[in-house]
Amino acid sequence: MLLDTHTLIWFLENDTKLPEDTRNTIETTEKICVSIVILWEMAIKVNINKLKLGYEFSDLPTLLNQLNIQILDITFSDLDIYTALPLHHRDPFDRLIITQAQNRSLAIISKDENFNKYSLPILWG
16 A cells, blocks of 8 residues: 555644544555655655655665665656546646555555546545
């Protein structure tokens, strides 16, 4: 499973916006991933003060490792799929998350309804 940005943030911050059954799914699923794109988006938001974290951003790799959450790098095959992705959604971060999920046959855990416009499994709630 591949976590969307808000899902990762709410999971790490123990935010009540993350439904309990979604939290349980994340905690009990063997393979949970985040895209390096998500970390990039978080870095941008931290930099412009749109995101405050309850931990240092630089601690994120260690925290993810402790939680057994794998970081996915961007591959050429991800970008190749990106070139053919329909423009249902224009957010470049989300579009790359979608292509990574498609390329690796992963479900996305997100409440973002724009993901429903693509042929991939979405989990929420």
